[in-house]
Amino acid sequence: MLKKDQFYLPDGVIYLDGNSLGPLPKAAVSQLNKTVEDEWGAMLIKGWNDAGWMKKPSIVGDKIGKLLGCAPGTTVVGDTLSIKVYQALAAALAMRLERKIVLSDNGNFPSDLYIADGLLRTLKQGHELRVVAPEDVYENITEDVAVVMLTQVDYRTGRMHDMQALTKAAHDVGAISIWDLAHSAGAVPVDMTACNAEFAVGCTYKYLNGGPGAPGFIYTRPDIAEDAEPSLAGWLGHAEPFAFDLEYRPARGIERMRVGTPPILQLAALETALAVWDDVSIHDVRAKSIALSELFIREVEANCPQLKLISPRNADERGSQVSFAFEHGYPAMQALIDAGVIGDFRAPDTMRFGFTPLYLDESDVKRAVEILTDIMKNETWKQPRFQKKGDVT
């Protein structure tokens, strides 16, 4: 299963941040050259047909959908995750006009909440965005809730919601369910068909290794796809984009969730990155991810008593990342990165580490903990150069 030879990883780097930006698949370099020179360069405008550019959002969408238990023809790629959240939420609210509450939790990625807030402000229809603690979501799924909008895996702690149970709870009260799978796709097994939620969205630059700014994706459950009213009614979501009608008529099914011209260069990188999954089982990846995460937790707790685990200890309740709290987490992470172990920091005190079995093995994890242990023992993080706050991502 280990596909380390298919990724470009700089010498001396142990990359524990694939949950933020996946590394470069080697094949993406030649594919991008091909797309740029042989398609854009040589075909010019004809690339839209001759190189199949126009169909890429659906083709690539299906490749992602396959990893998430979505039926073919139910997933498209495009725009960014934020835009896809907006589309899903706007369509969901239009299906429950009589209800005014959008329920989410404070473990959701803030941007999802911002997008919801922006949509509700724009609507001016008296909606309320109700944000509760993750453990309080169940009891807040009441009959006045229009939409339950959650991210499966908490970006800070890796805590994982039970998608199937929460979706059922939403449906039991007649609410629509939207899942953000940004930290799930390519990391944990997801079965959207079994989950039965109406919408799912996600990004592709984390565990799917699509590259910086790779597009988002959206899934609509096929039986309600024709009921989804497009808020972002772009020409490529039109039933006949090239008829240039003045009136918008939504395309069939998920195609109506396409908006503008697809980002062909990003899609070329993403499609190449997805090829690595052709002979990889997400279940094997998950088993290995748990093994690596457990090893990391065990070793860090044995060697770095200053760090406090804030991820769930039970692997079944955790995504493919492990987070520790440390008062001096910011400079400690800078020192760690300086020593070649790349994780990331999230305010106020979270040191975050992603485990990606496609290109990480036990020896990487052990070596990373050795380096972390040295930094903690020697208090390397106290060096002024690590204290200086720069931009953070």
Place this chain on the structure above:
Amino acid sequence: MLKKDQFYLPDGVIYLDGNSLGPLPKAAVSQLNKTVEDEWGAMLIKGWNDAGWMKKPSIVGDKIGKLLGCAPGTTVVGDTLSIKVYQALAAALAMRLERKIVLSDNGNFPSDLYIADGLLRTLKQGHELRVVAPEDVYENITEDVAVVMLTQVDYRTGRMHDMQALTKAAHDVGAISIWDLAHSAGAVPVDMTACNAEFAVGCTYKYLNGGPGAPGFIYTRPDIAEDAEPSLAGWLGHAEPFAFDLEYRPARGIERMRVGTPPILQLAALETALAVWDDVSIHDVRAKSIALSELFIREVEANCPQLKLISPRNADERGSQVSFAFEHGYPAMQALIDAGVIGDFRAPDTMRFGFTPLYLDESDVKRAVEILTDIMKNETWKQPRFQKKGDVT
């Protein structure tokens, strides 16, 4: 001024479709390799700071803004043109809550009308999208109009609106003015500062040669930038994206019009493509474009009586394209493309030709007309292979 050596143009091709998709700037190939290998590959997540990815939407935005008479810090790049239309229109409507009419014309690109329609349906606030003939726009700018939303250059005929006069007419009745500059940027001189419109949007894959799926751009007039309420409230439009606050606080000025993670590969190509403008004056480009267009019209009218000019004959009223109507325009354009002259076809009968002095000269234009003349004289377009309708772009 001719920069032909800086573009990759296939042998035997005369490219009259740069108004749809600009050709590949040669420098984009090496820049993309650099971005992919030296940045994504070698820097991984650190690219967001170390390679300056995070600031690219503003840096590239300013480079486009400079071509359009926008002050620095008033233009950002991202998403697609459709999304930028939505953002501008939603912000504009929020500034004129008491008015319910959005005025546009049927020469607008249909997608802009679709986006407006989708927004108004989503709002459910009783708005009306009023679409009139281009020549009737003036008289329909009345005191109940909230927003006048127009595209400067008609994608079919090249007919050009008087931006300054129409903006003044909008302001005279207290309406907001939004301009789509998709067919203007890099083609005709635009001075947004003098025009005084509140918003402008556009795409970058036409005359700016940013590549297939290159992102859109948006300009907000600086004095009202802080009044623009973001409908698409994404995390990169937040005042402090990396504080991960649960509450959205819009960033200052135009930065609030950023939404999600920027498409770094597309931006690399686009930024490279914009470098060609460093030592080119848009006024020189315009003068040459007019000369090439006039030559084309003259030669076509002299040699192809079957084709009827549908673009304005007065160059001052025309963008950088020329369109002819021909009953059999579809197969005629297929035959022309087959012979190496790439223009495009727009239903029902429009043969469209773009003139781009960066990489086209008089000899290209003359040769193109010779080939077109042969096709018309020999009725080559009657061959069955040209009649077959394929996908069109």
